[in-house]
Amino acid sequence: MNNTENPKEDKEEKGLLLDHDFDGIQELDNAIPRWFMYLFVITIFICVFYVFHYHFFKQGPNQDEEYAMEMAAAAAADSSRANPVEMIVLNDPASLEAGKKLFQDKLCYSCHGNSGEGNVIGPNLTDVYWIHGGKFEDILKLITSGVPQKGMAPFGDQLSEKAIHQVASFVLSLQGSNPPNARDPQGEKAE
């Protein structure tokens, strides 16, 4: 065991060396580093505090209470849903552009085709036939609540009312656009 270059350290070590060896492995009996003991004791204190704080004194919220608080905070911050938007078709180009973008972003095209022509899943949106009504209110309602049984997702919890107005306006703007490969009409003809 004479490989250390520092003879003083070597001497100190000799005093700490335990008198047994295991297949040539020896052990020193150095004191445990003080910072290590502090670390251990501090973590134990933190844990005792944690248990008392949350369980015995019930100072901190449990997860159900945390959830209730989170939802309450969100409800307080959320004013948009409280102020209903007027039901008006938005025909300005900016709104239609925004609606078109939402039509892409929300993957409407995956069921209704890129130009609203419909496909095997969803109906044609460009003709005058409507399964769930062709009035602006009907379309707003449909986008908001969806038709889950038929696979149409409700978007009311993904889009603001304004955004839904934009998409619905965009959808209405597709009327009569006669895209290729349009799906056959379904539903009632709108007046």
Next chain:
Amino acid sequence: MEVEKFYYDNKIVKFFAYATIFWGVVGMLVGLLIALQLAFPFFNFKIEYLTYGRIRPIHTNAMIFAFVGNAIFTGVYHSMQRLLKTPMYSKVLSYIHFWGWQIIIGLAAVTLALGFTVSKEYAELEWPIDILIAIVWIIFGINMFGTIAKRRVDHLYVALWFYIASWVAVAILHIFNSFAIPVSFMKSYPIYAGIQDALVQWWYGHNAVAFFLTTPFLGLMYYYLPKEANRPIYSYRMSILHFWTLIFIYIWSGPHHLLYQAIPDWAQTLGVVFSIMLIAPSWGGMINGLLTLRGAWDKVRQSPVLKFMVVAVTAYGMATFEGPMLAIKTVNSLTHFTDWTIAHVHIAGMAWNGFLTFSMLYWLVPNIFRTKLYSIKLANYHFWIATLGIVLYAIPLYWAAVTQSLMWKEFTEEGFLRYPNFMETVVQILPMYYTRVIGGVLYLTGAVFFIVNIVKTIRQGSFLAYEEASAAALPPKRGKRLMGEMIHGWLERKPIRFTFWVIIALLVGSVFSNIPFMIIKTNDPSLAAVKPYTPLELQGRDIYVREGCYTCHSQIVRPFRSETERYGEYSKSGEFIYDHPFQWGSRRTGPDLARTGVVGGKMYKTAAWHFNHMYNPQEMNEQSIMPAYPWLISNKLDISSTPAKIRAMLILGVPYADDYPERANMDLMKQADSIAADLKVNGIEVSSDREIIAMIAYLHKLGRDLIPMTKNTPEKEIDTPALLSDQPSLEAGKLIFTNNCAACHGALGQGNAIGPNLIDNFWLHGSKDSEIYKSIHNGIPAKGMQAWKDLLTPAQLQQVYSFTVSIIGTTAPDSRAPQGSESIRTKTE
């Protein structure tokens, strides 16, 4: 004392070493395959035996039990003989152990690919293999304790403490986690259900990490590090302190895998606090290892063995600090279900277990082949390329984890999820998945360098199968504690007593974190609404398990706004009482599925959607990384197993009628037919006897029973308004009817392909005023009828209700045939 001559058995060490290397490469190749599958779904090849859900458990099992397992045995069989100055207790047992273990690994690989799995992570193997594991493990134990009994060294060295604790803990964990009721030769249901199963499983899963991946390797470190460095162990006192605190505290921390999930708060608290207290005991091993190198750091530069060892021990320190941090609830809420966990385990697995194994073999192979390592340079290349591999593997995944988690949680100013489409959050992290593949390739390349080096070393050496050694026998009768002998020193001479205290240390935490659930029923408030699985749903669930869906989809919604907005109501403990095994999962590569059966919920998809999606996910969404499952459509569902499955569930206490096993298949076929009919309406022709039908039934069951409890309980009495008979009101009602109801009930209420006839005298949901009003008000969501209270004002509801009642008894062309029971309304009703 007479000096005795004896021979160390190096041959068994060589066997285990070769197995380590072989399975290591196999496991890494499988790992590379699944990394590719996550980046490019093409690599699932549309072959059921190669699909991610089945291959991922092969990777984890191969790395843990085949690679690391054989590495442990290599080191234990090599070092134990030398530390105890005796050959192994029984050569026969050594070889039974070796071949038994390799057979288990082979069986594991084959059965997992075939879909035989319990789906409990790192305990996926079915019951016959579990029994085999227990037998082989006990044989290993007999061999180990037999060797200890005939030792020529009085004191047990610290490495042996760790070997003993590992053996005891793994035996307890494996046996108690594997209790199951066999249904057939390769199918069983765990005896635990729901939150019990989750707690037992993560008590196991967490401590498999502790006592298979950590403590045995600390034992190896305590032998090979001082051997190569030629330095004494830094602190014997530290060894004692960190050994006992580590094994005592580790076993409590399992519930930290279930934070914010449907287990009681106090259990979560145990998981949190014991994880925090674990930092220091874990670091004790690192400190003792690194400080042992004091005065020998110059050697680290020259010796690849020490290079690998130093990185291994440092990575151990990092991972054991990271672990407790991840167990803090706030941190966990961000990292859980993300790739952070994957990065974390790969730091530990690749650097701590992998590098320590390489280090050990670089030392051991030249040693038993009586030569020098073929090329230090090549070993250094291995070191650097593997280190780079780890960095390129882990860093992108940490990045991916934070990115995806923040996307999951982000809300717009208007209060909506910014990324309601889960797919967007997956697409965002795909580049990180590509980089991860590169990291894996580099690590594997390093392993190839390693193999070349080892093969060359073996070629240039000559193997010494039985190495001569000599030592004095121990004097008999030496049990009494000597004057001035420290208690621990005495304990080290008394293996049985030592083992007894190890068992006590392990049992305390095990009992506290598990047993209360076995006894106290109040901890599991069963929801009255939760019904057992129908036979078809049960079969579907078993397919879900077989395909390893849990490897990518969780089934537990945590109480966060970002999760209830995305998935629906958060999960309650009582929902899972019939779940043998639980399917909560640990990673959301895809979205959570706990609420896929909630009609009108955010996760609900129609049967046709599921059918198309399973058949070809990329057709539904080009960027999806989900594998396709075409065989679910071509495979016939095996319903001959239904009675046995129901019988097993009856034994487990699921409340089916006693004669239900025999009747179950009738219900199964009825339900299957109705799903096939639904698909047909949507243009999909599929026979009702296919596996996909059962799968759809199961997905439509998830979360379905909870809804009455959260939304409408206690079911409020609805006040039925008076019938209006004035003409303007009926006109208004008619208008509402035409706009809203006619689509499904026909313009005149005559019914159509979707909805029933309303003008005849047959009723599906009752003919009384209150019943009709309730049907309109609440809807029949399961059948597609809207709850109109959400869409109409009370006045409108009254009008449409009045109109609907007014047309009863009228006639219309093309009326739909009657459905339900006949009941003629009288005027006074």
